[in-house]
Amino acid sequence: MRLLFPIVAALAVVAAGCGGGSSSPTTAADWAKGYCSGASAWVTALGEARASVKPGDPSATASDAAQQMTDASNTFIEVVDGLGAPATPDGSTTEETAKNLSSTLSGRIARASAAIDTNNASVSEAERAKVVSDQVTASLADLTTATAKIKTDDTAVGTAMGAESTCADLDTALQAAG
Numbered sequence: 478m479r480l481l482f483p484i485v486a487a488l489a490v491v492a493a494g495c496g497g498g499s500s501s502p503t504t505a506a507d508w509a510k511g512y513c514s515g516a517s518a519w520v521t522a523l524g525e526a527r528a529s530v531k532p533g534d535p536s537a538t539a540s541d542a543a544q545q546m547t548d549a550s551n552t553f554i555e556v557v558d559g560l561g562a563p564a565t566p567d568g569s570t571t572e573e574t575a576k577n578l579s580s581t582l583s584g585r586i587a588r589a590s591a592a593i594d595t596n597n598a599s600v601s602e603a604e605r606a607k608v609v610s611d612q613v614t615a616s617l618a619d620l621t622t623a624t625a626k627i628k629t630d631d632t633a634v635g636t637a638m639g640a641e642s643t644c645a646d647l648d649t650a651l652q653a654a655g
Contacts, residue, residue: 526541
């Protein structure tokens, strides 16, 4: 339950920022806040999933971590996809970068799930855990790269991210997770 609270809070921020279906465009500040809130909650959830896998502890399996990764990633993907394009000159580029991130994360979820769901009896629990851990690490790198690209490619959103406390929190969370 502790894992779901930051994710639900991030969804609420995005829903508020998107105007609940209104046709008004999303400002750079609202877009940055929604993205960074969702990403921060996701990074926290991935960190908890990764920390939950302890070799030799049958109660904390790679399967559990993969499920946490899947749930948190799917929620973040919904957040990103719900943001749309910010109302900036480079908003379509920002939206494309965010959607590419969503697609990449979906692939990482699939790889982690495939490792867990394999019928290959010669794949040990440790090997499964390594695949999940590797996908979490790669996902965090993907987020770091996409966030840097958004900041560089869309100066209005980049400026808004620099002023947004949730983006500072995201930067801190990414450094801690690295």
